[in-house]
Ligand code: RFL
């Protein structure tokens with residue numbers, strides 16, 4: 072079996088890249104190790120930047136998002152029992168974000184592939200990627216109990232942090248940067264209307280909490296917990312009581328409780344692999360970089376990578392020029408490191424490490440107070456949160 076672009080991984084990055092390539096008349100095969108139901112129901116991100124929404128619309132996967140997505144014009148920061156709203160449009164020249172779950176993005180993209188009959192194979196476990204420095208790299212995978220080989224002009228690893236593609240790049244030719252944080256998030260889904268119109272990011276002496284949402288009837292909330300926490304240690308009442316304590320604010324506000332339908336713990340990590348290309352193997356999305364979720368950047372970075380990459384493949388096909396492809400890694404890494412810094416900033420400003428000296432807590436509060444008091448500081452946060460247009464980043468690079 073041969074294809075122009077072999078895509079490993081059917082998460083948001085792989086699925087969107089497949090759509091964009093097919094729109095440019097470039098053939099591809101997508102290999103995903105999990106089954107369709109698993110991929111469609113994996114609970115993850117919820118915030119889409121405008122550029123992400125534009126990319127989904129442009130490839131024809133924006134119809135339900137248009138109908139069901141919630142447009143958000145700001146976020147609330149809570150600290151010191153005070154509340155401060157960051158207004159995006161007035162601070163960023165009119166930009167805003169959308170609340171639309173990653174599960175729904177993935178369902179929409181898979182439905183699109185189904186309509187267009189893309190070769191998208193579920194339960195196709197890639198075991199090796201070989202020949203990065205040849206003209207014809209190959210992918211070994213197991214599907215329906217048979218070992219198979221896919222030869223490609225290019226292989227794109229969209230296989231997430233635990234994927235195999237990154238390891239196909241020789242260790243001497245890549246550099247991995249990493250930071251592990253001393254806390255995790257306990258995330259819940261609850262069948263209760265959100266207690267707020269916009270997301271609340273709360274700094275408290277008891278730890279960080281985030282109130283997000285999936286729809287007007289489903290809330291998504293997170294609590295900072297120690298690494299290694301077992302969700303079984305957190306019965307529902309304990310979770311609601313702790314959320315109440317961390318969101319406590321002077322004035323009128325009540326957190327509504329409801330049945331919890333999902334509970335999971337996720338560790339927090341920052342990592343970047345450089346470069347994002349080696350010969351004919353390219354990395355995109357979580358396969359190349361991870362951010363802690365505090366800045367809501369993971370999914371948006373994955374989308375930005377594949378938009379840049381799809382343009383590069385289109386240029387190669389139309390003009391035989393590899394300029395954009397040659398620039399792919401540098402173009403993306405610029406945006407990636409900006410998002411890494413923002414995610415690190417949000418994480419370390421809002422989480423309270425149980426071991427941290429009181430001095431650090433005072434610095435965090437001083438920083439949050441600065442965002443509340445200064446239009447410049449608020450604009451810096453808002454610009455990063457809503458994200459830059461993808462074309463601008465590409466043009467500047
Ligand atoms: P994905 O979504 O991880 O998709 C990678 C896909 O590759 C498949 N795969 C393989 N397929 C074939 N052969 C192999 N050998 C394979 N190995 C792996 C996997 O099954 C999977 O389907 O990466 P992608 O497409 O780059 O998308 C990135 C986003 O998913 C990610 O950045 C965000 O969801 C990050 N993230 C969150 N971001 C937020 O902004 N807010 C969140 O609340 C949030 N929660 C999360 C998250 C990431 C998590 N991970 C990766 C552990 C919660 C979790 C648990």
Ligand code: PHB
Nearest residue numbers: 116117283364365366367
């Ligand atoms: C979510 O809705 O899952 C979400 C929102 C904002 C974040 C992280 C997660 O910063």
